[in-house]
Amino acid sequence: MAEKKKKMPRVFDYFEEEDLFSGGVAWCAGCALELNARFVGRIMGKNTVLVGTPSCSAPVLNGQNTAAWHKLGHYACTMTGVASSATGLSRYYRKAGIDANVMCFTGDGCAQDIGFQTMSGAAERNEKMIYLCYDNEGYMNTGVQRSSGTPFGAATSTTPVGSAGHGKDTAKKDLPMLMSMHDIPYVATATLSHLEDYAKKLQKAKEKSREGFVYLHVFCPCVDGWRIPTDSSIQVCRAAVRTNYFPLWESEDGHYRITHNVSKPKPVEELTGLVGKFKHMSKEEKETLQSMVNKRFNILKALCEGTQNAA
Amino acid sequence: MTVQLDKQSKVITGNAAAAYAAMLCRPDVVAAYPITPQSEVVEQLARFHANGVLDCEYVPVEGENSAQNVVCGASMAGGRTFTATSSYGLVYMYDALFNTAGYRAPVVMVNVNREPPGIHAVCSGQQDMISTRDTGWVQLIAESCQEILDTVIQGFRLAEDHDIQLPVMINYDGYYLSYLAESVEIPAIEDVDKYLEVLKSQPQRPRLIPGQSIGCGSHGMGMGYVELRRRHMDAMERVKAKVDDIDASFAESFGRSYGGQVETYRAEDADIVLVTSGSVTGTARTVVDARREAGLKVGLVKLRLFRPFPVQQLSEALKGKKAIGVLDRSIGFGWNCGPIFMETKALASQIGIVPMLSFIDGLANMDITKEHIDTMIDAIYDASQGKDYQETTWLP
Ligand SMILES: Cc1ncc(C[n+]2csc(CCOP(=O)(O)OP(=O)(O)O)c2C)c(N)n1
Ligand code: SF4
Numbered sequence: 036m037a038e039k040k041k042k043m044p045r046v047f048d049y050f051e052e053e054d055l056f057s058g059g060v061a062w063c064a065g066c067a068l069e070l071n072a073r074f075v076g077r078i079m080g081k082n083t084v085l086v087g088t089p090s091c092s093a094p095v096l097n098g099q100n101t102a103a104w105h106k107l108g109h110y111a112c113t114m115t116g117v118a119s120s121a122t123g124l125s126r127y128y129r130k131a132g133i134d135a136n137v138m139c140f141t142g143d144g145c146a147q148d149i150g151f152q153t154m155s156g157a158a159e160r161n162e163k164m165i166y167l168c169y170d171n172e173g174y175m176n177t178g179v180q181r182s183s184g185t186p187f188g189a190a191t192s193t194t195p196v197g198s199a200g201h202g203k204d205t206a207k208k209d210l211p212m213l214m215s216m217h218d219i220p221y222v223a224t225a226t227l228s229h230l231e232d233y234a235k236k237l238q239k240a241k242e243k244s245r246e247g248f249v250y251l252h253v254f255c256p257c258v259d260g261w262r263i264p265t266d267s268s269i270q271v272c273r274a275a276v277r278t279n280y281f282p283l284w285e286s287e288d289g290h291y292r293i294t295h296n297v298s299k300p301k302p303v304e305e306l307t308g309l310v311g312k313f314k315h316m317s318k319e320e321k322e323t324l325q326s327m328v329n330k331r332f333n334i335l336k337a338l339c340e341g342t343q344n345a346a
Numbered sequence: 347m348t349v350q351l352d353k354q355s356k357v358i359t360g361n362a363a364a365a366y367a368a369m370l371c372r373p374d375v376v377a378a379y380p381i382t383p384q385s386e387v388v389e390q391l392a393r394f395h396a397n398g399v400l401d402c403e404y405v406p407v408e409g410e411n412s413a414q415n416v417v418c419g420a421s422m423a424g425g426r427t428f429t430a431t432s433s434y435g436l437v438y439m440y441d442a443l444f445n446t447a448g449y450r451a452p453v454v455m456v457n458v459n460r461e462p463p464g465i466h467a468v469c470s471g472q473q474d475m476i477s478t479r480d481t482g483w484v485q486l487i488a489e490s491c492q493e494i495l496d497t498v499i500q501g502f503r504l505a506e507d508h509d510i511q512l513p514v515m516i517n518y519d520g521y522y523l524s525y526l527a528e529s530v531e532i533p534a535i536e537d538v539d540k541y542l543e544v545l546k547s548q549p550q551r552p553r554l555i556p557g558q559s560i561g562c563g564s565h566g567m568g569m570g571y572v573e574l575r576r577r578h579m580d581a582m583e584r585v586k587a588k589v590d591d592i593d594a595s596f597a598e599s600f601g602r603s604y605g606g607q608v609e610t611y612r613a614e615d616a617d618i619v620l621v622t623s624g625s626v627t628g629t630a631r632t633v634v635d636a637r638r639e640a641g642l643k644v645g646l647v648k649l650r651l652f653r654p655f656p657v658q659q660l661s662e663a664l665k666g667k668k669a670i671g672v673l674d675r676s677i678g679f680g681w682n683c684g685p686i687f688m689e690t691k692a693l694a695s696q697i698g699i700v701p702m703l704s705f706i707d708g709l710a711n712m713d714i715t716k717e718h719i720d721t722m723i724d725a726i727y728d729a730s731q732g733k734d735y736q737e738t739t740w741l742p
């Protein structure tokens with residue numbers, strides 16, 4: 036009897052490699068980081084050198100846990116030195132004529148806070164590398180403290196809810212937008228509910244990093260820190276896209292484009308309702324968050340329209 | 347500007363000497379950030395690069411922390427690397443200094459000594475170097491513009507040696523040497539190539555290249571970590587003899603040498619000695635000559651290697667003396683004395699208990715005059731004669 040071949044989803048066409056990670060890696064059950072890392076590895080390929088730092092990604096990516104990790108070359112450095120260490124690698128490879136994809140892979144805390152200066156510097160110098168920031172909206176590895184990527188209202192261990200505290204009282208830093216203002220070849224946002232979109236962006240990132248600095252911002256829920264069920268991270272990613280909380284867009288050579296149009300965006304409550312860290316928010320606070328989401332999206336839309344036909 | 351690469355004699359500053367030396371060693375990657383009194387090094391290297399004389403990746407970073415991480419990364423990929431800094435710049439790369447040394451990246455760095463406390467302390471002093479002594483770097487101190495140039499070349503030979511593989515920091519006094527112009531013998535680039543050629547015949551050090559499952563910086567925890575620390579310490583111990591060997595082979599190639607770890611001057615038959623480092627040593631030599639002429643058996647020991655501390659060589663130079671003085675251009679808290687003094691005092695079990703005097707002088711660009719040195723020698727002499735003495739003296 037002829038075996039029925041199961042049709043693989045289209046995203047498999049983008050894979051260049053077998054899974055480069057071993058089983059039994061040291062992430063929490065249901066952590067979106069695992070899918071993220073395996074996915075990135077399969078598309079970026081073996082010629083990739085990962086540059087990472089203390090964070091939830093470190094136990095697997097940077098060989099902290101030598102029992103289960105991956106086959107890629109990797110460089111571990113301080114949180115202050117990711118893009119600069121990657122600069123050193125990338126510059127030497129260029130000098131020596133060695134072909135490589137140098138890829139920084141860090142959390143939001145590193146990228147937008149302590150590692151921001153050096154990342155911004157590398158972007159301004161247009162160093163040939165990819166900086167991938169997986170955004171779990173806080174310092175998860177040290178116990179779910181707020182970062183500048185934590186959104187308005189979210190409860191973390193340093194923005195706790197109490198009689199006087201209502202979670203974080205300022206907005207999330209819009210890092211991908213900020214990075215796109217560095218006049219670099221390519222910036223994109225992506226998430227794990229829209230894998231084909233993500234795959235295309237990774238491929239483009241690989242290509243564009245031959246020209247200069249590429250920044251990828253990947254929305255990546257943390258089951259533990261966000262207080263969501265272990266089987267819900269992809270659902271949360273999808274809700275973030277559907278509500279325009281996390282729009283999928285790219286900026287290629289200064290041309291902004293929304294890569295996944297949401298025709299009827301849902302209210303942001305559709306996301307906050309799924310996530311424990313928002314549970315305490317009042318009606319007014321939710322409205323504030325909604326207005327922040329709208330404001331940001333309008334800026335993005337204006338940029339898309341304004342740069343569409345520009346030379 | 348046309349840059350000559352033949353052997354030549356030229357009047358240049360200490361900073362220019364450092365930049366010339368770095369250029370002559372053909373680094374693959376140079377990254378640096380300007381700071382007074384080092385800026386001229388960065389600018390001179392940028393000019394060499396712009397003129398095509400220095401064929402390297404030149405990375406004008408946005409801060410010293412990045413400078414250190416860039417050279418560490420490039421070094422781990424297999425490159426020869428150079429950077430330069432001073433004072434706050436050195437301190438701003440403090441976390442990265444540990445990594446570079448911990449990864450055993452053979453980076454060569456010039457640190458132009460400047461006081462760090464107080465942002466307007468734009469003046470000379472060794473506190474910056476002293477305060478990074480436990481980061482795992484080799485630390486050498488140069489006395490003259492010529493010695494700066496020669497020590498940077500020796501620094502590459504040392505850092506990349508297969509038995510060593512450690513970063514090397516070459517220190518020299520800000521202002522006194524950074525801006526001092528004196529005649530310097532600049533070797534031909536081919537001769538520097540020849541001097542460094544021996545490194546090519548050594549086994550290649552491990553390096554991070556794509557396509558290989560190699561990790562860098564994964565010190566891990568527990569026994570793996572402990573083992574790496576032990577090896578780091580062992581390599582540091584090997585540095586001592588290597589510094590002597592390299593200085594000797596440098597003399598064979600270029601006709602100049604500096605005594606290796608320590609240089610002694612009229613110290614062999616001396617009753618009392620003064621220990622110095624850096625640019626003040628010239629003044630001290632002049633005073634020693636004058637006092638010798640007047641019949642005082644005084645000698646001088648110049649510390650060239652500060653990390654690792656040249657325990658054996660220094661002990662030998664100091665053994666049998668009736669009293670010893672140590673001149674520090676920085677301070678050491680807790681022991682109420684100078685830091686180099688503190689370390690010299692720890693040699694007591696090797697050299698015996700004799701009066702030891704700490705002199706703190708030359709902080710914040712204050713001149714260490716001949717009169718100051720005379721005062722120090724008088725105090726050491728009195729102590730050698732059994733008179734009461736004060737352990738720590740601040741001059742002026
Ligand atoms: C210089 C420095 N400061 C603080 C820390 C402690 N630390 C380790 S991981 C971490 C948080 C990292 O957050 P992020 O980059 O968002 O990664 P995540 O843990 O969320 O995956 C911090 C603060 C450190 N390793 N280095
Ligand atoms: S704490 Fe969060 S980000 Fe870290 S491994 Fe667990 S689920 Fe993933």
Ligand SMILES: [Mg+2]
Nearest residue numbers: 142143144173
């Ligand atoms: Mg995070």
